[in-house]
Amino acid sequence: MYGARPAGDARPAYDARPVRQETAVGAGAQVLLLALLGAAHGMGAVGWLTGLVFAFASWAVLSRALHRTRPPVFGPANRVTLGRTVLVGAVTALVADSFRAAPSGSLLVGLTAVALLLDGVDGHVARRTGTSTPLGARFDMEVDAFLILVLSVYVSVRLGPWVLLIGAMRYVFVAAARHWPWLSAPLPPSRARKTVAALQGVLLLAAGAELLPRAAELGLGLLALTLLTWSFGRDVRGLWLGSRRRAAAERCTVPCPSGHSASAAVQVTLR
Numbered sequence: 001m002y003g004a005r006p007a008g009d010a011r012p013a014y015d016a017r018p019v020r021q022e023t024a025v026g027a028g029a030q031v032l033l034l035a036l037l038g039a040a041h042g043m044g045a046v047g048w049l050t051g052l053v054f055a056f057a058s059w060a061v062l063s064r065a066l067h068r069t070r071p072p073v074f075g076p077a078n079r080v081t082l083g084r085t086v087l088v089g090a091v092t093a094l095v096a097d098s099f100r101a102a103p104s105g106s107l108l109v110g111l112t113a114v115a116l117l118l119d120g121v122d123g124h125v126a127r128r129t130g131t132s133t134p135l136g137a138r139f140d141m142e143v144d145a146f147l148i149l150v151l152s153v154y155v156s157v158r159l160g161p162w163v164l165l166i167g168a169m170r171y172v173f174v175a176a177a178r179h180w181p182w183l184s185a186p187l188p189p190s191r192a193r194k195t196v197a198a199l200q201g202v203l204l205l206a207a208g209a210e211l212l213p214r215a216a217e218l219g220l221g222l223l224a225l226t227l228l229t230w231s232f233g234r235d236v237r238g239l240w241l242g243s244r245r246r247a248a249a250e251r252c253t254v255p256c257p258s259g260h261s262a263s264a265a266v267q268v269t270l271r
Contacts, residue, residue: 019066019071019073019074020063020066022074022078022079022082023059023062023063023066023074023082024059026058026059026062026082026083026085026086027055027056027058027059029083029086030051030054030055030058030085030086030089030090031052031055033086033087033089033090034048034051034052034055034089034090034093037051037090037093037094037107040104040107041094041097041103041104041107042101043093043094043097044097044100044101046096046097046099046100047093047094047096047097047100048093049096050092050093050096050097051089051090051092051093051096054088054089054092054093055089058085058089062082062085062139065135065138065139066135069133069134069135071133071135075126075129075131075133075136076125076126076129076131077122077123077125077126077129077131077132077136078122078131078135078136078139080118080121080122080125081122081136081139081140081143083118084115084118084119084122084143085143087111087112087114087115087118088115088143088146088147088150090111091108091111091112091115091147091150091151092146092150094107094108094111095108095150095151095153095154098154098157099157105209105210108154109205109209112147112151112201112205113205115147115201116147116201116202116205119140119144119198119201120198122136122140123140144197144201145170145171147201148166148167148170148200148201148204149167149168149171150167151167151201151204151205151208152164152165152166152167152168152204153167154204154208155204155207155208155217155221158207158208158210158217159207159217159218159221162225163204163207163221163225165225166200166204166221166224166225166228169228169229169232170232173232173236182239182240182242182243183236183239185239185242185243187235187238187239188238190235192231192234193231193235196227196228196230196231197231199224199227200224200227200228203220203221203223203224204220204221204224206220207220207221207224
């Protein structure tokens with residue numbers, strides 16, 4: 001229960017009302033934007049239902065995460081990410097409605113472009129205000145991943161189901177980590193990984209805007225898939241090598257034969 005304190009807990013009672021109010025405002029803004037889209041675009045029942053489910057699910061997941069981490073304030077960077085979430089919810093509703101009727105291309109492109117432009121703003125705000133948190137980083141990453149998934153669904157209708165691999169790749173990686181725990185190890189910071197992730201939305205948006213020849217759209221989609229496959233492949237290889245090193249080091253917690261040190265044993269194992 002929000003605000004409750006377990007028996008014997010000496011910490012001051014946590015007042016969750018400020019952060020709950022922020023997430024509620026985000027959900028309300030989502031419904032308002034859906035209403036505006038419905039009035040401007042004539043959105044059907046599927047689009048409305050998808051948008052409302054997205055609004056409720058994002059509110060519930062974020063509220064649960066905030067309650068678990070107990071931040072004193074929501075933070076300016078999270079407000080930017082919450083704004084991006086509202087835009088992503090609108091894009092999701094439009095893509096769902098596109099199976100009924102073609103959406104306004106300028107509306108879909110405009111909302112997606114703003115969401116992509118704001119992608120770097122929340123991180124910059126977090127660094128400038130000293131409010132970077134693991135939750136904020138995870139929040140930002142999940143919004144990015146879902147937007148890429150939605151865009152891949154939209155583009156796949158035009159270019160083929162293979163485009164769905166772009167949106168599904170991260171979720172397959174997360175599912176695989178449940179079976180192979182070594183995939184859950186932290187990854188070192190990588191500018192290349194961030195660049196590839198940022199390019200996915202841009203390339204998919206360009207491929208789905210229907211402003212380029214089909215061959216160019218196909219090339220952009222293939223480029224996005226190639227870059228993402230390379231990035232994930234590099235990270236998986238690094239995680240696997242790291243797990244081998246840790247396993248070799250654990251085997252050498254007892255004295256190694258012939259006086260070899262643990263680090264030497266690791267090097268021998270990986271040759």
